[in-house]
Amino acid sequence: MKAIFKSISIIFLVFYSLNCFSQRIEVSGKIIVFDSIPIVNADVIVKSTKEIFKTNNLGVFKCECNEKDKLIVIAKGFNKYTIKVKKKSNELIGNLKLAKIPRAAEIAIDKGHILMVDSFKKLAKKNSGQKDYSKYISIMDVIRNEFPSLQISNSGIIIRGKSSLIGSSAANIEIDGVITDYSSLSGLSPTNIAKIEIIKGSDTAIYGVRGGNGVVKITTKK
Template sequence: MKAIFKLTSIIFLVLYSICCFSQSIEVRGKVLIFDSIPVVNANITVKSTKETIKTNHLGEFKCECNIKDKLIVIAKGFNKYTIKVKKKSNKLIGKLKLAKIPNAAEVAIDKGHILMVDSFRDLAKKYSGQKDYSKYTSFMDIIRNEFPSLQISNGEIIIRGKSSFYGSNAANIEIDGVMTDYAALSSLSPTNIAKIVIVKGSDAAIYGVRGGNGVVKIITKK
């Protein structure tokens, strides 16, 4: 009797599971970036059926899927995102993130995924750490105003103090991953600078001997 009871229970659970997973429901959702900007024409693929639909001009979508299904969201310039469907899901929200590729924001715009272009660009700069240096006339002008703890001596940037008797303590310059000299700074337009990072101390050890006086790391808008 116990064996029959166990077998009956197993069959019941299997049938119940099949019933639950095969139950089709309609779900509605929205795909956003930065919590507020709709992502348009994003591909939404239902994992169980492989059906693909697209988000509309408001980033909204609706589709048929199973309970506990998964929706795969793909859009150029963004990381792939998975939305888990729950039985009580009334409004699904997919919050995308920009992909870690060059010009991810511009890729998304070029592919037609963003209609609120100005707001999107402003937020992309904010979250990427980019700053607007266009109000300055030169790179050294930026250093004087944005990095007051640094010194400028004889056209060089000093991170750790004044030059010693034995040689210059000038920091090294890196532009977009390439070590260069101070002459390159004269042709660098402030409007084309996305980010400036001062690398010093143990963080500069990755540069070896060249990082001894610190490194001024410049990232441009590509």
């Protein structure tokens, strides 16, 4: 009985090994960002074996894995990305997204993941929602041209029109999350401004009483 059991075990192991071997496939793919820019030297990790493969200067990689395996793509400055492998998979595409952390684009460049630097920077800025205010001379020039409905006076910026009540009608000024005064605007350079938002109506509820006249929210480039 022992001999029979041993023989059956050997046969089972042989068939199991052959079955596992037959499931190994070779796949290739490309890792990009913004649908077109190759990501260089990214780690492509085969989940089943933990083997790590690198993308080349064109963002291309080749690896061997199991059918229905998963490939984990990691590159500094980008979110982790998972590619599901299917039978006879080939030319897999991983379109990564910039991580939502400060200086994500700069980190990706510093780590050598991007060779098309100029194109990458332009697309990163476009997708971040940042505007280029460098053509303006001052912050007041920015506000006059970008937000013509606002009124600018020596005492502040008025969003809702002049109030008939006693007291200031000027909006509050917020710079990088800090409520400050109107005079602080004079120290801002248009080239250092990433975004300007005009907050009014029910959106000012988070500011409490201070948001009664609206808020000019300014975010600078970090």
